[in-house]
Amino acid sequence: MLTKKARLRIFYLTLLSFFVAIIIFLVLKSLEENVVYFFSPTEIYYKSNISLKKKIRVGGLVKEGSVKKKEKGINFVITDLKNEIIVSFTGIVPNLFSEGKGVIAEGKLRDKKYFITNKILAKHDENYMPPEVSKALAGTK
Amino acid sequence: MFKNFLPNKILSINNKLINNLISLMIVILFIGFIYAIFISPPDYIQGDAVRIMYVHVPSSFISLGCFALIGIASILNLIFKIKFMPLIAKSLAPIGAVFTLISIATGSLWGKPTWGVWWVWDARLTSMAILFFFYIAYMLTWKLITKYEKAKKVSTVIAILGLFNLPVIKYSVDWWNTLHQPSSITLTSAPTIHYTMLFPLLIMLFGLAIYSLVIFLMQYKSELIKFKISNKKKNN
Numbered sequence: 001m002l003t004k005k006a007r008l009r010i011f012y013l014t015l016l017s018f019f020v021a022i023i024i025f026l027v028l029k030s031l032e033e034n035v036v037y038f039f040s041p042t043e044i045y046y047k048s049n050i051s052l053k054k055k056i057r058v059g060g061l062v063k064e065g066s067v068k069k070k071e072k073g074i075n076f077v078i079t080d081l082k083n084e085i086i087v088s089f090t091g092i093v094p095n096l097f098s099e100g101k102g103v104i105a106e107g108k109l110r111d112k113k114y115f116i117t118n119k120i121l122a123k124h125d126e127n128y129m130p131p132e133v134s135k136a137l138a139g140t141k
Numbered sequence: 142m143f144k145n146f147l148p149n150k151i152l153s154i155n156n157k158l159i160n161n162l163i164s165l166m167i168v169i170l171f172i173g174f175i176y177a178i179f180i181s182p183p184d185y186i187q188g189d190a191v192r193i194m195y196v197h198v199p200s201s202f203i204s205l206g207c208f209a210l211i212g213i214a215s216i217l218n219l220i221f222k223i224k225f226m227p228l229i230a231k232s233l234a235p236i237g238a239v240f241t242l243i244s245i246a247t248g249s250l251w252g253k254p255t256w257g258v259w260w261v262w263d264a265r266l267t268s269m270a271i272l273f274f275f276y277i278a279y280m281l282t283w284k285l286i287t288k289y290e291k292a293k294k295v296s297t298v299i300a301i302l303g304l305f306n307l308p309v310i311k312y313s314v315d316w317w318n319t320l321h322q323p324s325s326i327t328l329t330s331a332p333t334i335h336y337t338m339l340f341p342l343l344i345m346l347f348g349l350a351i352y353s354l355v356i357f358l359m360q361y362k363s364e365l366i367k368f369k370i371s372n373k374k375k376n377n
Binding site: 006009010013017020021024028032035036037038039040059094095096101104120121122123124125126127128129130131132133134135 | 220255263337
């Protein structure tokens with residue numbers, strides 16, 4: 001079945017695919033900062049060229065017990081279990097926002113430890129289960 | 142296996158087979174809907190909003206799967222010159238495009254109550270939009286280029302380029318920080334969906350896959366007939 005012509009076509013196609021894959025990899029790598037939708041607190045901590053004027057997004061888990069109501073919003077802490085950042089949010093808190101769950105905040109850094117935002121998105125993880133199962137799991141913790 | 146898609150076999154597919162498949166599809170989708178809407182439980186965080194998943198996830202699978210098949214068919218035609226492969230790809234394209242749209246639309250409907258937004262330009266959503274554009278480009282080349290050989294060559298290039306987008310879509314949630322959650326069903330670890338929800342999800346996937354097969358068979362048959370007629374015209 002594999003004629004000489006077919007083999008030649010396979011060879012050229014493989015060669016082309018190899019180069020296209022490399023091109024796409026390089027493009028995505030160089031665009032990394034724009035492809036990444038948010039930075040984790042650890043990434044903010046280690047980033048050397050953070051601009052305090054540009055709007056960025058920080059994401060992670062809402063630290064348990066860190067939510068404090070303030071006049072027109074809330075203050076809370078985003079953690080990625082290695083580093084934390086304090087967030088000051090002004091606005092209406094979305095439905096699925098809760099402690100211990102994922103959140104993404106869009107705004108500006110005041111400094112590497114303090115973030116000011118008026119837009120937060122609740123992020124949920126890949127686990128799906130009925131309420132009874134989650135209660136049972138919580139009971140065994 | 143390829144022999145089953147040979148023109149002679151397909152043209153002999155009578156309406157009875159297609160009608161049987163449609164009946165099967167109706168039964169499975171009906172069972173799936175009942176499970177999805179009534180029997181399956183609400184999610185412990187999302188509540189009843191999770192039920193959109195039963196349409197969103199199968200549509201996404203089918204949308205990616207169709208393009209993978211289009212790419213494979215185009216490559217097989219390119220390397221082995223199997224003549225009916227471009228017609229298979231051409232027949233699959235509208236199906237995949239529609240399911241991509243359904244995936245994006247149901248995703249938005251799901252995102253608004255859960256995330257708080259209809260759309261973000263994160264890696265997963267953006268690469269799905271790119272997939273839709275590839276589908277449109279693929280279908281347009283067949284529509285706009287009237288010479289069959291030329292349309293075949295251009296569409297093959299588009300199909301192969303679009304293939305590189307598929308792993309980007311699939312692994313976007315693992316490679317980069319995205320708003321879209323990571324995969325719940327993977328090849329390497331246990332599913333993170335409870336079985337009471339996984340079961341209706343698989344039923345819906347199966348039902349929608351049969352629907353895609355039915356549309357494909359009808360489309361492919363008509364493409365074969367058109368192809369044969371145009372060939373006869375050329376030879377006369």
